[in-house]
Amino acid sequence: MSDTPSHAQKTPTLAIIGGGIAGLTLTIALLKHAPSIPITLYESASAFGEIGAGVGFEPVMVRTMGLIDPRIAAAFEKCSRGNTVTDPPKWFTVRVGDQRKIVGDEKDGVVLEKSGENKKVRLGEEIFTIPAHRGPRGGIHRAHFLDELVKLVPDGIAQFRKKLAHVTEAEDGSGDAVLHFADGSTAQHSAVLGCDGIKSRTRSLVLGNSDSTAAVFSGKYVYRGLIPMTKAIEIMGEDQPKTPQMYVGYHGHVLTFPIANGTILNVVAFSSRPTWTDPNWVVQTSREDMLEDYKHWSPMVRSIMVNLQSFDIWALFNHLPAPIYYRSSPLICLVGDAAHATTPHQGAGAGMCIEDVYILSELLSQCKSKTDLEEAFRAYDAVRRPRSQKLVKTSREAGMLWEFEGEGVGDDLEALERNATTRMAWLWDHDISTDLQKARAIIEEKISS
Ligand SMILES: Cc1cc2nc3c(=O)[nH]c(=O)nc-3n(C[C@H](O)[C@H](O)[C@H](O)COP(=O)(O)OP(=O)(O)OC[C@H]3O[C@@H](n4cnc5c(N)ncnc54)[C@H](O)[C@@H]3O)c2cc1C
Structure with a gap:
């Protein structure tokens, strides 16, 4: 052998x-x-x-x-x-960002009357948190x-x-x-x-x-961009930008979370459309077009979008x-x-x-x-x-x-x-x-x- x-x-x-x-x-x-x-x-x-x-x-x-x-x-x-560590840890704090969800009087801004509790939650206020697991x-x-x-x-x-x-x-x-x-x-x-x-x-x-x-196209696309944390604090207040936030709405949602050791706010703003025909999946866009997608959203969400730096659109495909x-x-x-x-x-x-x-x-x-x-x-x-x-x-x-x-x-x-x-x-x-x-x-x- x-x-x-x-x-x-x-x-x-x-x-x-x-x-x-x-x-x-x-x-x-x-x-x-x-x-x-x-x-x-x-x-x-x-x-x-x-x-x-x-x-x-x-x-x-x-x-x-x-x-x-x-x-x-x-x-x-x-x-x-x-990154700010909360106890207990939170994946996201969920808030309504879309004004179309307001029920009743526009000025109240109430988006939810919690059943069983005598509690009203307004546009932009915490609805609930999604708990995360402990650990890094x-x-x-x-x-x-x-x-x-x-x-x-x-x-x-x-x-x-x-x-x-x-x-x-x-x-x-x-x-x-x-x-x-x-x-x-x-x-x-x-x-x-x-x-x-x-x-x-x-x-x-x-x-x-x-x-x-x-x-295949998933029906969603996303604006990705960043905001310096100091600016984000001006827009959102001291606490919100330091932990992950999710603003939900009709056919769109906006995520924010801190990155770069807490110095930058990462913004991921989603929107919907039925098809994507552009062969490029990452494309440039204008701020006007981007704001058009959020024209029904709260002043705070719109302010986040106004201040987004070097943003582009990503079509979201999946297998x-x-x-x-x-x-x-x-x-x-x-x-x-x-x-x-x-x-x-x-x-x-x-x-x-x-x-x-x-x-x-x-x-x-x-x-x-x-x-x-x-x-x-x-x-x-x-x-x-x-x-x-x-x-x-x-x-x-x-x-x-x-x-x-x-x-x-x-x-x-x-x-x-x-x-x-x-x-x-x-x-x-x-x-x-x-x-x-x-x-x-x-x-x-x-x-x-
Ligand atoms: C908006 C958005 C947000 C996301 N957020 C999260 C998140 O928070 N958490 C999470 O876990 N995941 C997240 N993901 C998913 C995550 O980004 C991907 O799953 C991950 O980056 C994929 O890594 P990869 O190495 O498989 O592919 P890629 O990062 O795409 O790397 C592929 C590499 O292959 C090279 N390459 C391609 N073709 C060839 C070729 N023919 N020959 C040689 N080299 C080639 C490319 O240049 C590239 O360097 C997110 C995705 C998106 C779109």
Whole structure:
């Protein structure tokens, strides 16, 4: 018998496509947990970069960051230092921002008379809070977080201006993936980990020309912009800008939360339309057009919009459920938004990237051959697909809920409270270690059968 290992038994090498939150955390995770597997990260841009906006994480996700590598959780904590911590913690304080919800006399501004209590709630006043879990959580500046992640990636791992165009199977009998880049260059690896976001090329290579390949418009779009905290305090008072606020209304809602260690207010203002035909999903707009969307809203919400700095519009697309997250011959596995791009209405799309990375990197750390890689992908797919696709579906529903369109809820604020205060339990109470156990059991079952 030959001493030369067969192609299937050779030490695998991995290509990571895309250096967003998914690709960077996966790189850090594999360097730590699977140091014997060579990896290369290919990024189409000329440098790592995130947009100048906020992103929020809940304790369930920050805990998983720590399981991947305590330095990732530390990066989050560094970026979130200075955020006001309330006791008990609140995800959002919910207020009505839309004047059309006022019942009775316009001057009273009453939007809710609480049944059973002799209590009236006015436009802009707290209706209820959505409690959050205790633990490290909150909003951070995306670019600051990415900068911290980049520091954890040694030189020589990432290659830039490498836009993946196609993947073919190697002709040397290895079954490897040959990556073809837009600049005409190629690279060969045992498998490809597609972290290339919502417009993923790797997704189209895994799913082919199917209904679930391209993301679909969710019916919502969003203005994203920032306000310096000092200005935000002038508009909203001392307390409101320092903790997350949600102003709900008809076919729109506005979120505010502090980022950049409490120095900037992140504003995410949503609106609705039936279709999106522009091939660009991020477009410039005028302040007049933006204000037109909020012409029925309270003076405070309109003042927030008037003071928004460097804002643009993001069309919110999401993926229909993919039947599978990986393919063989050549091996390609989808991670993060490439697998399950979601609307942001439960603030957990990036959190799902983190969970994907934890499970996948743990499974890959046990792989010694290409056969092992496929088994790891199969187990990852089995445990990650149901939870991540549940997020996409429930997030879309949450978007409707926050905009008085929820089925059986509409603009009934008490029904909204009942739904809002219970709907996140499945997401936030999750124990990711049970998923890892399940995935490992799937692999062991195959080995012993
Ligand atoms: C308005 C809004 C608010 C959000 N708020 C939250 C929140 O509060 N909390 C939360 O958890 N999530 C939130 N999300 C979701 C979160 O932003 C995403 O889930 C997350 O950023 C996805 O990361 P990713 O690495 O999978 O993809 P991306 O960040 O899109 O990264 C993909 C990378 O791949 C590169 N790339 C693309 N194609 C190629 C190619 N062919 N070859 C090589 N490289 C390529 C890109 O340049 C990019 O660097 C929000 C999303 C939106 C739109």
